[in-house]
Amino acid sequence: MNILILGSGGREHAMAWKLSQSNQNINIFVAPGNAGTSVLATNIDIDPMDFTLVKQCAVSVNADMVIVGPEAPLVKGVRDFFEADDELCSIPVIGPCRKGAMLEGSKDFAKDFMVRHAIPTARYKTFTGESVQEAEIFLRSLNSPYVLKADGLAAGKGVLIIDELSDALIELREMLGGRFGDAGKKVVIEEYLSGIELSVFILTDGISYKILPEAKDYKRIGEGDSGKNTGGMGAVSPVPFATPEFMAKVEERIIIPTIEGLKKEDISYKGFIFFGLMNVNGEPYVIEYNARMGDPETEVVMPRIKSDLLDLFTGVAAGDLDSRDFEIEESAAVTVMMVSGGYPDEYKKGKVIRGLNNVRESLVFHAGTHEHEGDVVTSGGRVLAITSVGGSKEEALAKSYASAAMIDFEGAYFRRDIGFDLK
Ligand code: AMP
Numbered sequence: 001m002n003i004l005i006l007g008s009g010g011r012e013h014a015m016a017w018k019l020s021q022s023n024q025n026i027n028i029f030v031a032p033g034n035a036g037t038s039v040l041a042t043n044i045d046i047d048p049m050d051f052t053l054v055k056q057c058a059v060s061v062n063a064d065m066v067i068v069g070p071e072a073p074l075v076k077g078v079r080d081f082f083e084a085d086d087e088l089c090s091i092p093v094i095g096p097c098r099k100g101a102m103l104e105g106s107k108d109f110a111k112d113f114m115v116r117h118a119i120p121t122a123r124y125k126t127f128t129g130e131s132v133q134e135a136e137i138f139l140r141s142l143n144s145p146y147v148l149k150a151d152g153l154a155a156g157k158g159v160l161i162i163d164e165l166s167d168a169l170i171e172l173r174e175m176l177g178g179r180f181g182d183a184g185k186k187v188v189i190e191e192y193l194s195g196i197e198l199s200v201f202i203l204t205d206g207i208s209y210k211i212l213p214e215a216k217d218y219k220r221i222g223e224g225d226s227g228k229n230t231g232g233m234g235a236v237s238p239v240p241f242a243t244p245e246f247m248a249k250v251e252e253r254i255i256i257p258t259i260e261g262l263k264k265e266d267i268s269y270k271g272f273i274f275f276g277l278m279n280v281n282g283e284p285y286v287i288e289y290n291a292r293m294g295d296p297e298t299e300v301v302m303p304r305i306k307s308d309l310l311d312l313f314t315g316v317a318a319g320d321l322d323s324r325d326f327e328i329e330e331s332a333a334v335t336v337m338m339v340s341g342g343y344p345d346e347y348k349k350g351k352v353i354r355g356l357n358n359v360r361e362s363l364v365f366h367a368g369t370h371e372h373e374g375d376v377v378t379s380g381g382r383v384l385a386i387t388s389v390g391g392s393k394e395e396a397l398a399k400s401y402a403s404a405a406m407i408d409f410e411g412a413y414f415r416r417d418i419g420f421d422l423k
């Protein structure tokens, strides 16, 4: 069986690793992949946003299944593209159609969807350049801090959380004035929710779903959750406050209404849903939906799935996910992200990474690497996700930190406090 994964990060490497353990005989292709995926798969250097090239690639490798890692091709409609093409329509795609991906691609659509289906989320209103005055009135009616969100995809930079009303008013005018281009033509203003965040994931065939291991992501660059936001500096699974009681509320109030809502609205959804949740005094609220897995969360979720991932994907494609075996490992998994010096601001690329072969006790998922003249070199801000599994979070963290100490590249930085806030 030939599997084509679209994407190039730690998420895609972790999925390729998990798929490579399948009992079935498979060849994995990753487009474009990275230096890590090239060890267990064949990389194909194309841009997943160029659907003409994606088609050529799927045809040339004789793909039996396509798995879409990042959101951008989903929001652009890669699934719809496959379904509409005579040569591609028989190839199952793991990832929602364009309409389903709007749960991530438009904050306004996602908020409206939640209101239509009574899914708990922060109170909000959406505004455009024509309704600046109403937007200001709504903003003034809320309390600090103020939450402003560009409607469309903005590479993780479209959410602003601002303490002072005067600053929020300035930002609001700038956003509606076009600072985020098309993504910011509409702005969602919402109430601030105070609590602790976690990421919950499901895999669905549009009929039933499996709840994957939950995870906590560490988004800030600095220790103690300080400094700028990043794509994610580490992750931990399980999350101690995701008790059975809390998860029952998540399933009943959020997961089931989301699946039922998609069905009612005739949105065929076959893929992952990532619920970015806030736990507000034990009550779950949706902060955001994503139409894909999280990164670096995938790097801790995959090692905790005991079942065959390919079998689950086959169930998604066939619409019989309900009948597929699904078991989770009791163990703890953690990942510590090694990043380039300067990230999330400017950083240098092309730094030679040394010591990768010395690591024994961890899985090193590559996030931003490529091969250059026989060396593995850095090619992104987030470079390596050092992932470990253990009987406890502490045991797993000790392994990841010992492994990180064996790896070196100029300017390497990682947080030494991943998991610090969890008992
Ligand atoms: P998003 O891109 O929607 O995930 O937002 C980025 C981050 O902003 C989230 O992970 C939260 O930490 C924070 N955030 C977003 N919306 C809210 C809210 N209503 N209340 C508190 N924090 C929020």
Ligand code: GLY
Binding pocket: 217, 231, 232, 290, 293, 294, 295, 296, 297
């Ligand atoms: N780690 C958060 C995300 O993937 O959006």
